[in-house]
Amino acid sequence: MPKVTIDGQSIEVPDGTTILQAARMIGGENVPPAMCYHSKLKTSGGYCRTCIVKVSKGSDKDPRPMPKLVPSCRTTVMDGMEVQNNTSPEVLEARRGVVEFLLINHPLDCPVCDQAGECHLQDLGYENGAANTRYDFKRRKFKQIDIGPYIKLHMTRCIMCFRCVKVADQITDNRVHGMLNRGDASEISTYIENVISNDFSGNVIDVCPVGALTDRTFRFKSRVWFTKPMDAHRNCTKCSGKVTLWEKGEEVLRVTTRKDKWGESEEWICNECRFEKKHINDWVVEGPRHIDPHSVISLNHYENVAAKLKLDIAKQQKQLASKK
Amino acid sequence: MGKKILLEHINVPGINTLEVYRQKGGYASVEKALKTMAPDAIVEEVKKSGLRGRGGAGFPTGMKWSFLAKPEGVERYLVVNADESEPGTFKDRYLMERIPHILIEGMITASFALGAKTSCIYIRGEYFYVSRILEAAIAEAYAAGWLGKNILGTNFSHDIFVQVGAGAYICGEETALLESLEGKRGNPRIKPPFPAVAGLYGCPTVVNNVETIASVPYIVMNGGDEYAKIGIGRSTGTKLISASGHINKPGVYEIEMGITVEDFIYSDEYCGGIINGRKLKAVVAGGSSVPILPADLILKTEKGEARLMSYESLSDGGFASGTMLGSGGFMVYDETTSIVKNLYTFARFYHHESCGQCSPCREGTGWMEKILHRIVEGHGKPGDVDLLWDIQRKIEGNTICPLGDAAAWPVASAIRHFRKEFEEYINHPERIKDVKHYYSVHQLASV
Incomplete structure (x- = not known):
């Protein structure tokens, strides 16, 4: 098993593991951010360049450093490899550059965007972006398109991660959308605004890291952080039926796949579960969904509230103890 | 007069026909290779010759050939990159147009060395008429038995196809070229795997420039050492x-x-x-x-x-x-050229040709073009030069394919060596508009 060292922390990983996967196994602060990589989608990653890292030692066999920064999501580890992520100023600067590039044509319309709160670009910009923009030209704009009754495509927000294309390629039987045009005029679109009407098409919404593909049955109903995520399941003949319900009061506002710590879907769900079963009685509720506290989406969630309460109680007990 | 290898017979009338080309010693390398040499021996000669890829990167050709994976029962391919789209480059067109058989001869010999039964010429869409010339030459070669089944009575069979691209610069990048050849959108692949392991249709593939392959017959005929003396x-x-x-x-x-x-x-x-x-x-x-x-x-x-x-x-x-x-x-x-305007033209080209896959190139090339456009039009802002410098630095080396580097280097070098001229454009926009001060290329012609 090859051993890799990332920012001074070593781990042994199975053959074929990428640097990003190894970093996620270690966990903590040194995991490179990723926008276009998705653990459940083959050949994803390599496009957005946010996860670039520096390989300061190639391997035990060939200790030469790699000449350029490499995308950690597409670079497999070698035995003895040494990687610098947060410890390399070069990496951090290049990453800030990538974030700036991703944002120059982004509309920055978070206040009216449904993805706000669970947007990877928002998190990325928050962690690696600059406070000001140096881009003073007109931003690129596209028309909004309804692709089918359930999905809204707002290309202006797209960062070209190709995850929705890979979903269509890998889990549906017929892909009807793809990349049109070239360079900064390129867009994700369906052929002559075809309708994406596959049973699993709804998953493109979940893999979209930004607000380019949104759920038309949920648009403008609520900000995500006012809804409560609950794990639930039902017997479904098409998919696993394991979902997350996003509730407000007694109402189920939307149904999504269960997303892991990195915001990546665990199992795909069908459109029936996603769009048509919006009543609490359709589901067997398992309990609250754990949301990783790094994002604004976790605010207001009772797990965190409980954790905060615990801290508060501990603090007060301490204060009380010191008073005595 | 310097030594000529490729263009020695370029001015012979009718050199584009097989007959004249044969009279001038053409296809001798195929005969020599197929009848007297082992494939590995040819690779060895090319290694000795020190021939380097003529497409731009200058990677040793013999090395590239020896990297080719040779799994049992899997086809191998030779692909000739005739997607010559680099602004300022037109050598391959000249060669293919005037003396197409030298390329075909090189392809047969190289394919024999690599064990490829099929090879392909990927030619850019704008060279459509050249593809006709190549196809005519290939038909001649088939008729004379230089291509097809059991060439010269040996076990070696070979077919050459010509594929016309649609004229995208990015399809000159080898993996984008292969994607395009497979009938897909010409987007560069993420490497590894390299084409030598998984190239065209997932099979081991060598992609070489036209000029590189055209140099092979001389090496086979005269030996690698002889070539290395030049x-x-x-x-x-x-x-x-x-x-x-x-x-x-x-x-x-x-x-x-x-x-x-x-x-x-x-x-x-x-x-x-x-x-x-x-x-x-x-x-x-x-x-x-x-x-x-x-x-x-x-x-x-x-x-x-x-x-x-x-x-x-x-x-x-x-x-x-x-x-x-x-x-x-x-x-x-x-001395009358404006480097800034020249750079703007280059930047516009790279912006137009960026494929849009990875963020730094997709967004950065457009941004640089817009800033340069502003400067050229006399609306440059103080700090624009530093901004350009910073943008190119963040594109370079951070992209999937070398197009990002190709877009960044001209900007970097122009600023490095001609910074004053940029500042002149920004600080004195009124002077740019004075034709006497900055000749444009068009005005030059009328001087």
């Missing part, structure tokens, strides 16, 4: 240079590597000096992607030695004071 140091052999710009004799020249740049620009054998006797201002030595160099640095290296037309000498000094031989697109600018 040229200088690790830059062996001859190189086709597409000379253009403000020179008296623009055109394609075959040079022996190692002649001085000064000789190349001023001697009557080659460019014949600067047009109208003006002074030399700058040179882009290897196609628009390579750094531009001012007159003093192109003629002499920083150490004061004469600069030679070779891979090593042109890149002497790194990017701080050197450039690259690249694909041999030699563009000469005289």
